[in-house]
Amino acid sequence: MYTxxxxxxxxxTPQAVVEKVARDTNLVTSANLTATGIPHDFIDYGDGSGWAPGCTGKHASVPxxxxxxxxxxxxIMQRLQHP
Structure with missing residues (x-):
């Protein structure tokens, strides 16, 4: 999960608000998965500044x-190399 x-x-503004709502949903989903012991990857890159150059924290941002x-x-590659 990436958010x-x-x-x-x-x-x-509309896209930023939608991203915030999606992030809130992802936080709850990740917490529920963790609480039930279901392994998953969760990346919360916030405003994107630490995730990739040019990333703005919006999924429509190409970076x-x-x-x-x-x-x-x-x-995926790691999983394929170490099944």
Whole structure:
């Protein structure tokens, strides 16, 4: 699971609000998965500043999407090498 907090609310306010609601949902989902012992990966990259150069904390941001996919492909490759 990958989530950002929507970043700057003045930059595409509707999208930033949707991202915040999605993040809140992901936080609850991750907590429930953890509480029941279901393994999962959860990346909360907040405003994106520490996740990837140019990432704004919004999923529609290409740098955020690229960083998510790079990380996800790395997880898949790791799993394939060590089943």
């Amino acid at each position: 950002g907090n929507g970043g700057d609310l003045t930059d595409n 955020c999407l690229q960083a998510n996919m790079d990380h996800f492909v790395g997880l």
